[in-house]
Amino acid sequence: MIRLDDVTKTYSEGNVALRRANADIAKGEFVFLVGPSGSGKSTMLRLMNKSEEPDSGRIFVAGKDIGELSNWKVPMLRRNIGSIFQDYKLLPNKTVAENVSFALEVIGRPRAVIKTQVPQILDLVGIGDKADKQPHQLSGGEQQRVSIARAFVNRPLILLADEPTGNLDPQTAIGIMRLLDRINKTGTTVVMATHDAKIVDTMQRRVIQLDTGNIVRDEREASYG
Amino acid sequence: MAIRFDYLAKETGTNLVRNPSLTIAAVLTVAVSLALLGFSLVFREGVSRVSERWSDDVEFIVWMRPDATDDQIASVDQKLADNPLVTDHSYVNREATFAEFREYYADTPEIVETVEPAQLPTSYRVVPAASELAFVDSLGQEYEGQPGVSDVVFAGEFIKQLNAITGLAISGVTVVAAVAAVAALLLMYNTIRTAVFARRREVEVMKLVGATNWFVRIPFMLEGLVQGLIGAGLAVLAMFGVNRMIRDSQAASELDFINSFVLQPADLGPISLWLLAAGAAIGAIGSGFAVTRYLDA
Numbered sequence: 140m141i142r143l144d145d146v147t148k149t150y151s152e153g154n155v156a157l158r159r160a161n162a163d164i165a166k167g168e169f170v171f172l173v174g175p176s177g178s179g180k181s182t183m184l185r186l187m188n189k190s191e192e193p194d195s196g197r198i199f200v201a202g203k204d205i206g207e208l209s210n211w212k213v214p215m216l217r218r219n220i221g222s223i224f225q226d227y228k229l230l231p232n233k234t235v236a237e238n239v240s241f242a243l244e245v246i247g248r249p250r251a252v253i254k255t256q257v258p259q260i261l262d263l264v265g266i267g268d269k270a271d272k273q274p275h276q277l278s279g280g281e282q283q284r285v286s287i288a289r290a291f292v293n294r295p296l297i298l299l300a301d302e303p304t305g306n307l308d309p310q311t312a313i314g315i316m317r318l319l320d321r322i323n324k325t326g327t328t329v330v331m332a333t334h335d336a337k338i339v340d341t342m343q344r345r346v347i348q349l350d351t352g353n354i355v356r357d358e359r360e361a362s363y364g
Numbered sequence: 365m366a367i368r369f370d371y372l373a374k375e376t377g378t379n380l381v382r383n384p385s386l387t388i389a390a391v392l393t394v395a396v397s398l399a400l401l402g403f404s405l406v407f408r409e410g411v412s413r414v415s416e417r418w419s420d421d422v423e424f425i426v427w428m429r430p431d432a433t434d435d436q437i438a439s440v441d442q443k444l445a446d447n448p449l450v451t452d453h454s455y456v457n458r459e460a461t462f463a464e465f466r467e468y469y470a471d472t473p474e475i476v477e478t479v480e481p482a483q484l485p486t487s488y489r490v491v492p493a494a495s496e497l498a499f500v501d502s503l504g505q506e507y508e509g510q511p512g513v514s515d516v517v518f519a520g521e522f523i524k525q526l527n528a529i530t531g532l533a534i535s536g537v538t539v540v541a542a543v544a545a546v547a548a549l550l551l552m553y554n555t556i557r558t559a560v561f562a563r564r565r566e567v568e569v570m571k572l573v574g575a576t577n578w579f580v581r582i583p584f585m586l587e588g589l590v591q592g593l594i595g596a597g598l599a600v601l602a603m604f605g606v607n608r609m610i611r612d613s614q615a616a617s618e619l620d621f622i623n624s625f626v627l628q629p630a631d632l633g634p635i636s637l638w639l640l641a642a643g644a645a646i647g648a649i650g651s652g653f654a655v656t657r658y659l660d661a
């Protein structure tokens with residue numbers, strides 16, 4: 140589903156964020172990206188949805204070299220890749236339901252589809268009763284559920300998660316992980332960057348470990364360290 | 365990719381009211397700049413009318429001596445009538461001259477009382493076939509030495525000065541208008557950039573979930589278009605208002621040439637349309653460029 144082929148990424152200041160990385164992630168896999176701060180986890184995720192361009196090497200998504208993708212096709216790529224973040228990235232002036240339907244409107248879905256799909260996905264992530272609330276009226280865990288609903292409402296092939304539990308207490312984090320696990324079980328490939336050793340140890344999934352831009356470990360059914 | 369109309373209408377509407385201070389800033393920016401542009405266009409129109417009006421009246425006056433004989437007067441008349449370079453000429457007899465004289469000195473009847481019609485000179489008002497000063501000058505000189513003629517007076521000097529002044533005024537105003545238009549575009553661009561900056565998070569999310577660049581851009585452009593139109597509308601209202609004020613002013617009733625600056629709806633119409641088109645274009649294009657900065661991130 141996602142393949143990195145000798146990918147190097149250097150930011151303008153000359154620091155190498157990712158050095159000659161190789162990885163092959165199959166459809167339906169759940170992969171943790173771990174490593175110290177600044178080791179290149181976020182960079183790797185941003186390369187996967189073409190938010191960043193590699194200096195060298197190739198990145199394949201669903202069999203296609205996304206480096207060859209012309210600019211106007213990048214939106215189509217993103218429609219197949221959901222993204223969630225530590226800071227949720229919700230729009231503060233829209234309600235929960237509007238935040239989710241916005242994602243569908245933006246890709247031109249018909250109104251009737253939006254009307255049925257939004258309540259469904261909100262129920263699925265467990266906040267069906269919060270549809271008319273504003274993001275600031277919700278707890279961190281609930282806000283993250285909204286952002287998952289937004290990322291998943293279009294049933295993407297891939298879900299990229301950058302420290303989705305970074306701002307949450309352990310109990311709430313477990314709830315979010317259960318949800319991501321359920322999404323993964325529907326066949327969605329999940330790649331998640333995290334610092335949370337406990338979560339990684341409990342889940343026992345594939346772990347790709349980075350250190351200053353190098354992949355130093357790639358292990359199945361593994362623990363954090 | 366199709367953008368649903370109701371989505372566009374809702375987005376544009378809420379965005380316009382969500383950040384009222386920025387919307388007002390954008391609208392006023394356009395209004396002030398375009399009003400400036402409008403006034404310069406109106407002024408330009410007025411100035412060219414003043415000069416046109418005077419140019420139409422280019423003429424010279426052949427004053428006869430008060431003691432000129434009827435033969436001498438008839439001979440001048442014949443020469444004017446036979447001259448193909450003279451479009452029109454009219455004789456102002458003693459009574460008509462006296463009537464003008466009386467009107468001119470209406471405030472001081474004691475002067476009028478001292479004058480008898482018989483003492484006044486008669487004259488010919490001549491309209492030449494062309495209004496070039498050199499032509500009028502040489503034509504007028506032909507009559508200077510005629511028997512019975514006391515003097516030939518030209519409107520020429522005055523018109524020469526007037527033309528120089530109007531030429532200067534028109535180029536000055538054209539510069540002001542051009543600067544106003546550029547200022548409007550830059551101010552609008554800056555205002556909208558601020559508005560887009562305030563919503564960069566929204567743009568980021570739109571890009572993240574797979575919106576195309578045009579999908580992101582169009583609501584911003586529509587918003588700019590509405591703001592530009594409202595601003596231009598205010599500028600048009602200001603123009604009509606000032607036009608009315610000038611028309612009803614004391615000065616207009618006293619000074620005839622001020623009326624040249626009072627435009628009729630038929631003249632204001634095209635200028636208004638231009639301003640509205642300029643407002644819409646400035647708003648839409650300014651927004652389009654302003655948002656593009658955030659699209660390539």
Ligand SMILES: Nc1ncnc2c1ncn2[C@@H]1O[C@H](COP(=O)(O)OP(=O)(O)OP(=O)(O)O)[C@@H](O)[C@H]1O
Nearest residue numbers: 150151154155156175176177178179180181182183
């Ligand atoms: N936009 C950027 N411009 C310049 N340098 C950057 C940029 N983003 C990241 N970097 C640098 O690239 C390296 C890798 O950063 P990255 O954000 O991928 O690390 P990370 O593993 O996600 O760290 P963290 O755990 O703190 O989120 C770091 O040295 C960072 O300073």
Ligand SMILES: [Mg+2]
Nearest residue numbers: 180181182301
């Ligand atoms: Mg990171």
